[in-house]
Amino acid sequence: MMHKTVILVLVFICVVILIAWPLSYRADIGCSYRPHNRDTATMSGKDAFSMGFASGRVVLTRMQQVKRYTTPASLKWGPVEYRREETDGTLNVQRTQTISVSAWLLLIVIGVYPAIEFIRGPLRRRRRRRKGLCTSCSYDLTGNMSGVCPECGEETRRGENA
């Protein structure tokens, strides 16, 4: 059951990426979190985060107020990119850190497990049915007449495994 939920969540994320991917070339899509307890005078408080899609990339941003400058950084490793930029804030330095990943890479990483299960699932169920096991949890159903697996409650075809 837990297993099915994980696959459903992964498939849902893949669908979201597939919808947002082409749209992100037209306009940036995203949501952001800004803490409420931010002190506007000193701009101190918790960090602000945002997550979204921009030009075919999934972008995670963290904005924070820091005391002093550090060297800006930009690292690119294939479809993965990291940036650290700093600009002058009211009193502090506004540091923006960004990690972005190409949408296609994320789609492959998230979609590979559901794709494998999509192929393996029916094969496994067929193998279990042939052996007289529950198709869901592989409990031995030899002699079971109730039509319901006593281990997981999965419906089994009555008489088939008897």
Ligand SMILES: [Zn+2]
């Ligand atoms: Zn079962």
